[in-house]
Amino acid sequence: MAFIPPETLDQIIAANDIVDVIGGYFPLRRAGPLFKALCPFHQERTPSFSVNPRLQIFKCFGCGAGGNVISFVRDYENLDFPEAAKKLAERAGIKLEQGELSPEDAARQTMRRRLLSLHAEVADFFHHQLLRKPAAQIARDYLKGRGIGIDIAKAWTIGYAPDGWDSMREFGRANGYSAEELVASGLVSTRDEQEDAQQGASGWNSRFWDKFRGRVMFPICNDSGQVIAFSGRVLEADAKAAKYVNSPETMLFTKGSVLFGLHKSKRAIIEKSAAIVCEGQLDLITIFEAGVHNVIAPQGTAFTDKQARILRRFVQDGEVILCFDADTAGQKAADRSAAALLMENLVVRVVGMPEGEDPDSLIRGQGAAAFIERVAGARDFFDYQIDTMVRRPEFATPGGRKQAARKLAETISLISDAVLREAVMNNAAGRLEISPQEFVRLLKAPSPRKGSDPAPQADAGPITLDQTVRLLALVALHNTEARTWLLAEPWQELLRNDPETAILAKILAADFHPEDPTSSHALFSTLEPEEEAMVSGLLAEKPRPNAMVVAHASWCELERRKILRRMEAIMASLKNPGLEPEELLSLQEETMSLKERLLGMAAINPTAL
Ligand SMILES: [Zn+2]
Numbered sequence: 001m002a003f004i005p006p007e008t009l010d011q012i013i014a015a016n017d018i019v020d021v022i023g024g025y026f027p028l029r030r031a032g033p034l035f036k037a038l039c040p041f042h043q044e045r046t047p048s049f050s051v052n053p054r055l056q057i058f059k060c061f062g063c064g065a066g067g068n069v070i071s072f073v074r075d076y077e078n079l080d081f082p083e084a085a086k087k088l089a090e091r092a093g094i095k096l097e098q099g100e101l102s103p104e105d106a107a108r109q110t111m112r113r114r115l116l117s118l119h120a121e122v123a124d125f126f127h128h129q130l131l132r133k134p135a136a137q138i139a140r141d142y143l144k145g146r147g148i149g150i151d152i153a154k155a156w157t158i159g160y161a162p163d164g165w166d167s168m169r170e171f172g173r174a175n176g177y178s179a180e181e182l183v184a185s186g187l188v189s190t191r192d193e194q195e196d197a198q199q200g201a202s203g204w205n206s207r208f209w210d211k212f213r214g215r216v217m218f219p220i221c222n223d224s225g226q227v228i229a230f231s232g233r234v235l236e237a238d239a240k241a242a243k244y245v246n247s248p249e250t251m252l253f254t255k256g257s258v259l260f261g262l263h264k265s266k267r268a269i270i271e272k273s274a275a276i277v278c279e280g281q282l283d284l285i286t287i288f289e290a291g292v293h294n295v296i297a298p299q300g301t302a303f304t305d306k307q308a309r310i311l312r313r314f315v316q317d318g319e320v321i322l323c324f325d326a327d328t329a330g331q332k333a334a335d336r337s338a339a340a341l342l343m344e345n346l347v348v349r350v351v352g353m354p355e356g357e358d359p360d361s362l363i364r365g366q367g368a369a370a371f372i373e374r375v376a377g378a379r380d381f382f383d384y385q386i387d388t389m390v391r392r393p394e395f396a397t398p399g400g401r402k403q404a405a406r407k408l409a410e411t412i413s414l415i416s417d418a419v420l421r422e423a424v425m426n427n428a429a430g431r432l433e434i435s436p437q438e439f440v441r442l443l444k445a446p447s448p449r450k451g452s453d454p455a456p457q458a459d460a461g462p463i464t465l466d467q468t469v470r471l472l473a474l475v476a477l478h479n480t481e482a483r484t485w486l487l488a489e490p491w492q493e494l495l496r497n498d499p500e501t502a503i504l505a506k507i508l509a510a511d512f513h514p515e516d517p518t519s520s521h522a523l524f525s526t527l528e529p530e531e532e533a534m535v536s537g538l539l540a541e542k543p544r545p546n547a548m549v550v551a552h553a554s555w556c557e558l559e560r561r562k563i564l565r566r567m568e569a570i571m572a573s574l575k576n577p578g579l580e581p582e583e584l585l586s587l588q589e590e591t592m593s594l595k596e597r598l599l600g601m602a603a604i605n606p607t608a609l
Contacts (some may be wrong), residue, residue, distance in 0.1 A: 004085050004096065006581050009070070012085055015092035018056045018069040025076060040076060040270075041065040078223070078266065078313055081589055108251070115185050115252050118177050119227040122187060123219040125171055126159025126230075130216075136160040138235055139216050146282055147364050152289050156218065161232055163214030179208070186229070186248040187211055212245060218260075218281045220246070220253070220299065223310075225263040229253035231281060231299065244280075246299060256304035259311065260284060260297040266314050268293035273318030275311055276351075276375060277303070277337065278359050279325060286360045287323075290368035292375070302336035305343065312344040312600055319347040321378045326353045331388075338381045338411070343552060344600060345417040348381040382408065382424055386431050405432050409442040410546050413553075465534060469501050472554045474538050476507050478514065479547035486551060487511070494558060501558065503531050514539070563594050570594075 004012075019035055022028060028035035028051060039049035042063035049060045059066035065075065074084035089096050130136050130153060139160040143153060152158075161167070172182045182188050191207040215232030222228050229247035247253055261284045262269075269275045276295040278284050284297040298307050311320065320341050324330035330353075338348045351374050353362065363371045379387070385408060394400035408428050415421040429439040465473070475482040487508060495505040510523035527535060544550050570587050573579070579587075 004082055004582070004585075006585070008089075008094070008096065009085060012088050012092065012094055013056065013068055013070060015094060016069050016088045017053070018058060018072070019051055019053050021069050021088070021091075022051055022058060022072060039063060039065065043273075078270075080593065111181070111184060112251055114177070114181050115250065116226055116228070118181060118185050118187075119219070119229070119252065121175060122168075122171065122185075123157050123159060123217075123227045123230075126161055126217040126219075127153075127157045128159075129162055130158060130160035133160070133162070135162060138214075142216060142235055146360065147286065148282075152285060155289075156285055157227075159217035159219070161210065161212035161215050161217050165209040165213070168210050169208070183208060184250060186250045186253070211247075215245065220258055220260060221263045222252075222258065223262045223266060228258070231260075233281075256300065257306045257310070258299055259307055260299055261288065262296050262310075262314075264288065265293055265295055269296070269311075269314045270316075273316055274321060275315050275318075276321045276323055278323045279330065279333070283323075283359045286363050287371065290363050290371065292368065292372060298337070302333045303340040305340050308337075308340040308344045308346070309600060311341070312346060315346060319349055321349045321351060321375055322381075323351040323353070323359055323375065323378075325358050326355055334381075335385075339414055339548075339552075342381075342411065342414040343416070343556075345415060345420060347420075349378040350381055350384040351375055351378040352384075380427075382412070382428050383431070385411070386428065401432060401434070405429075405434055405439065406442050408432070409439060410549050413443050413549055465503065466500050468554045468557045469504050470538075471544075471550050472558070473504050473507055473535075474541060475544055475547040475551045475554075476504065477512060477535070477538055478541075478543035479551075480513070482547040482551040483508070483512070485548065486555065489555060494562060503527075503534060506531070507535070560598065563598055567591060567594050 019028060022037075023035075026037060026040065028037050029047070030036075031050070033052070033054065035051040035053065036047045037049050037051075038044055038047050039060040039062050041049075041060060042065075044062050048062035049058065049065075051058045057066065057068055058072055067075070070081065070084050070088060073079065073088060074081050077084065077087070079087065086096060130139055131150070143149075143158065148158070168182055168187050169179075171177070172179070183190060187210070188208040189211045212230060212232040214236070215234055218231045218233070219227040220229040220231055229250070229252065231247075232245045234241045234243055234245075246255075249255055260281055265275070265288065272294045274294055276287065276292065278287060278295060278297050280297055284295055287295045296311070298304070303311075322334045322337055324334045324337075334350055338350075341348050353359070353374065357365070359371060362374070386404075389395055389404040389407075392400070395404060405428075412421060412424050412428065415424060425439055425443070426436055429436045432439075472486070476486055477483075491505070491508050495501040495508075506526045507523060510519060510526060512523045513519045523535070524532060570591050574584070574587055
């Protein structure tokens with residue numbers, strides 16, 4: 001995080017007139033000594049948002065938003081404070097000092113800049129290929145068939161990757177990018193990454209070739225609109241090739257943390273306080289170009305927790321409308337996405353698509369109005385889930401109904417907001433014709449056999465294990481889905497240097513599978529004697545029935561504890577009278593962002609599940 005000295009902040013504020021800056025986003029109307037507009041931070045019909053040019057501040061008397069030019073840009077663009085300051089510094093041509101960068105950080109920053117400009121130039125290169133080259137006729141025909149003409153292709157910088165092997169190598173040579181930079185960008189595949197590493201800095205001699213060949217290319221942007229990766233769609237009906245190929249993880253691109261289209265749709269999402277989620281890039285482009293702008297697509301099939309957290313920043317207390325295909329895969333994606341979104345306390349609705357249609361085909365066949373009507377008629381996620389259950393024949397039996405209630409209870413327990421959870425629960429109980437009390441019982445005691453907690457202390461060995469860590473260890477040992485999910489989380493980072501969670505880290509590091517004796521051996525070879533006893537005890541226990549819910553909730557609890565510990569440490573540092581102003585600013589900012597994360601976190605007590 002860059003430290004910006006207070007005097008530089010003053011300079012940035014002085015050089016950016018607040019009326020000019022805000023007036024660049026939307027029109028301001030003069031009203032005596034002030035300027036007025038409809039507030040961009042809340043819904044209103046008469047303007048209560050005012051800008052004071054003399055004091056260089058803004059204030060909304062409707063929602064209370066207010067601040068200086070930097071905080072406006074921060075809130076309006078959903079940036080953090082240093083990013084907003086940097087943006088305004090650039091606008092005014094102020095150079096930010098970068099005094100204390102270590103050589104490694106400086107090298108990283110240079111590489112990052114190089115990769116960003118490489119991506120921007122390659123996006124233009126692919127786009128040029130699509131527009132001009134005879135070889136791209138097949139791609140132009142394909143897009144035309146999907147209703148994407150030249151204007152739309154230009155608006156989204158859609159491109160075509162030539163069907164060769166070395167167009168990126170040629171591009172790099174012609175535009176001054178090194179082999180090392182091309183490899184780091186993920187735009188080329190290497191024969192053997194390890195071999196290249198052994199040969200030292202990979203020169204032009206090492207073997208690499210284009211990752212994207214003969215595909216329609218969609219640039220993937222971060223939410224400021226910079227190209228950070230690509231998604232390439234196959235053109236020929238080739239059974240062997242994957243339909244979509246995405247850039248690998250790079251310094252710029254982390255999978256599961258980018259929402260396609262967000263840079264274009266964020267304003268509309270904030271204004272409507274609602275986001276429509278569709279499956280793929282083409283769906284998104286068709287919907288957006290049909291005039292429905294508050295739309296995004298996850299990169300992949302379902303929402304990740306990270307994406308849900310990002311979206312929450314823009315949707316706030318609004319809703320997310322899932323618009324997936326009507327097939328089984330689409331329904332599964334909807335279920336998994338809903339779980340991630342519910343944990344962020346977002347209201348989730350589901351659009352019912354006609355059999356065999358996706359948003360793209362619906363809009364092209366019946367027009368945008370038909371799609372908008374479908375979206376308006378989207379049902380609450382739980383109603384949709386109940387409707388699906390009710391249609392199954394087994395629902396007619398008492399056992400089937402109880403089963404359905406249990407499944408629903410599992411999803412409802414993901415909602416951490418108590419008021420919202422209760423409202424959803426009452427509605428669901430009514431529709432399933434069971435009493436709310438019965439439903440509460442299902443929420444709290446999902447185990448059908450034993451009403452009480454399994455006795456942990458008896459076989460816990462000499463060290464007592466924290467309950468939350470114990471639950472996570474238990475599901476990680478017994479449940480493949482939960483283990484896979486945990487392994488995909490940044491567990492090494494979260495569990496590092498924490499003796500309390502050491503045993504869990506060992507279990508995850510061993511990638512233990514109960515049916516595989518080698519992995520069991522690998523695990524036990526890393527354990528201390530008392531840990532051995534503990535793991536054996538956990539293995540002898542019955543698996544938890546709702547492992548994924550337990551895993552989510554317990555994981556959140558560990559994250560919450562870590563944040564709280566960090567906040568305590570910051571509080572202690574803030575008492576230090578010798579604090580430099582920039583340290584103070586940075587600590588205060590960190591506290592703010594930690595608080596924000598805490599607010600957005602599900603607060604379920606995992607041991608009560
Ligand atoms: Zn307002």
